[in-house]
Amino acid sequence: MTMHIITPPAVEPVTLAEARAFLKISTANEDAVITQLLRTAREAVETQAGLALVTQTWRLHLDRWPRSGRIALYRYPVREVVEVRAYRPDGTPVIIAPGERHLHQGSRPQRLYFSQRVDSSSLGGLEIDFTAGFGDTGADVPDGLKHAILTLTAHLYEFRGAFDGEAQPVSFPPAFDRQVALWRRVSL
Numbered sequence: 001m002t003m004h005i006i007t008p009p010a011v012e013p014v015t016l017a018e019a020r021a022f023l024k025i026s027t028a029n030e031d032a033v034i035t036q037l038l039r040t041a042r043e044a045v046e047t048q049a050g051l052a053l054v055t056q057t058w059r060l061h062l063d064r065w066p067r068s069g070r071i072a073l074y075r076y077p078v079r080e081v082v083e084v085r086a087y088r089p090d091g092t093p094v095i096i097a098p099g100e101r102h103l104h105q106g107s108r109p110q111r112l113y114f115s116q117r118v119d120s121s122s123l124g125g126l127e128i129d130f131t132a133g134f135g136d137t138g139a140d141v142p143d144g145l146k147h148a149i150l151t152l153t154a155h156l157y158e159f160r161g162a163f164d165g166e167a168q169p170v171s172f173p174p175a176f177d178r179q180v181a182l183w184r185r186v187s188l
Contacts, residue, residue: 052132148179
């Protein structure tokens with residue numbers, strides 16, 4: 001099982017103006033650096049918590065059809081399953097119609113169920129395209145997660161180039177860890 005992003009978020013959840021205010025920077029001299037740090041911090045939050053903050057499209061690849069008939073989607077919150085393609089042994093795609101699948105949104109990870117058992121010997125790999133995210137703008141993202149992005153951005157900004165590679169601080173700030181921990185999916 002592998003996942004990759006097809007369409008990244010169109011905007012960052014935290015604007016450059018919000019980051020400059022948080023960092024107490026009034027000039028535009030560091031805008032390129034801050035923009036890159038915001039993207040890095042957002043990616044860290046999403047990776048550590050298994051989230052998609054702003055609407056983005058992902059593709060999940062599976063080598064074989066699941067025996068259980070259900071598939072866990074590990075980016076939360078899933079807004080829509082766009083398309084499901086199964087592949088015959090000769091590589092020919094078979095589109096699974098929307099009426100033959102159901103997204104269960106009441107759990108985390110959200111699960112995709114198929115309405116009938118498929119003869120898995122006739123199908124090989126599977127691709128699932130889905131959109132995930134709290135919404136289309138930063139206003140849709142929970143404030144605690146935006147604060148985690150700002151906190152990590154400030155940490156990265158403060159320590160950029162201050163130390164050589166061996167002496168760089170390797171931990172995240174405690175406020176970042178606390179905010180992300182609230183959203184991290186824990187399983188037994």
